[in-house]
Amino acid sequence: MGGVVTRRIVGSLGAIFGATVLAFVILRALPGNPARLIVGPLATPQALASVSHQIGLDKSIFEQYWLFISHFFQGDWGYSYADGESVSALIGERLPATIELAIFSFAITMLFAVAFALLVTYRRRPIADRILRAVSYLGFGTPPFFVALLLLIVFFRSFHVLPGPEGRLGLQSTPPPTVTHMYTLDALIAGKLGTFWSAIEHLILPGVALGLSSFSFIVRLLRANLLEISREPFITVARGKGLRRWTAFRRHALPNAFLPTLTAGGLVLGEFLAGSVLIERVFNWPGIGSLVFDAIVKQDYAVVQTFILLSAVMFVLVNLIVDLLYAVIDPRVRIPSVATA
């Protein structure tokens, strides 16, 4: 087990290294003045010179890379000239909102994907299967920001059943006392059920918009794997020794069919951070996504650059966690002789 885990961790470190090199090449080594990129077109010459010196443009390329990386991992992400605050403070402020949305969206995505995949595979209903196929094609082909817009037009403007783009809480609610920075959890801790419901209501539309295309992807994957596994001989054996169909399905087919879904789940969770750029603006969600959206408009690239590196690192880390979970779930991964065969 130890060998596999070490190999995965080393692999992930390698991926992070590769990603930082790539980010460095793209953001720093290409033609154009990176300092100008960071301070923006309206900055004073002093600001430009100070940033040039700070990021070490006068040094060798290796020293520059080292500075780029050490600053990043020390949390020294530069200064946002548009907002007059350090980038780390800005991102720290906005991160909880994005994480809360990503986790909520991930939870409903996986829940619905598993439920629907089971629905169409457990009893083979051709009509349900066809509807699911159509939904997953459309969900896959629709840009998330357009889904967001459609949801708002239908559920907010036409039927008034869910709140509009007003951020994380309704205007009447005040944020609960801060414990975890997640409004839903904080409201529960403080015992304010009204605020809790308001927070949930505000999460539904952005959560669905963020998750729809991933739902389409995962439900198709899981459906295909479930169909494949349920044809395997060991399912027949499980049924043959007298297990009920549901028990055979739940205990034997689902765990085996779930492994590729787990990998996909890791990718999806990592991508939700990137997807937040497309969604948050539509809902005025005060997370990192809308911060980056505004930063692009204001040409405030210190924020954009940090976001790019940060999400690459988080993407790799989430995938590492999934790999390690694999070893917990699938005994074959734990036995090195099988894993390497």
Add this chain to the structure above:
Amino acid sequence: MGSGPLIIGAGEAPTLRPQGPVEPPGASSSRRAMRATRALLADRRIAVPFGVIVALVLFAAFVPLVWNQGPDKQDLLHSLQSPSWSHPMGTDQLGRDMFARVATGARISLIVATLVTLAGALLGGLIGLLAGTIGGVSDGIVMRAMDAILAFPPLILAMAVTVGLGIGLNTAAIGVALVSVPWYARLLRSEALRIRSLPFIEASYAIGMKRSRVIARHVIPHMLPVLFIQMAAAFGYAVLGLASLSFVGLGAQVPTPEWGALITEGLSYSLTGQWWISIFPGVGLLITVTAASMLSDRMRDLLDPRGEYARL
């Protein structure tokens, strides 16, 4: 068994059978290509998405030529009008005709996405082919570089490239193309490795063909089906990626009527009742991407040699 190997006992060794489809005797690659094309055209489930894409191309090609209003012509007296006979998709906040703008946007999306797909396929395909046929150290280095690209969420990497090279539709296109390269490279590398292990390649070497000729005459033609499937899927992603970058402001700039940029423009009007500015470009995106992914899926069913439905 007519054209099988004339080695005694070969029939008793099933493990030696090639893993891909058995080559039909005497089928030249051009005949095979014709057969594949005919079967694709006869398939109803391909005809629908293919027809949709043809219709989109016609729409993009001819509507801007024949429609009586230009995409940039402002008419402030008739701003924010709902769809009518003279403006089938309404007008925007500056009175520009949305029908003309959506049609021009279709042109931009289809042309740029096609170029992106071709560039990605060419570069990624070449990398995959070289890594798969030459192998060795260069294979290792190139594939690690591909892994570094895959360590980014795709949209983020495209954003990075666009920011690094300077904002605009051209750099956004480069970003989206770059993101697609490792997918081609990985796929075609494994295809090349698979094909290389087939017995008829060995036979080609045995009769004295040079490596370059084997690659050109046998390996590349056998890679094409998988490449085309991937390109159809990548086309959808390219349309989506370009629209996403334009939506966040990194792609096409005002006043270019790119679909993603049009959706951003209409965003604030959608919730005050002027839904048509954002809805029509969004529907255009939805139709294009869905058609591309259906096309790719069905092609995979029919053409992918590793798929269970491979019939050709």
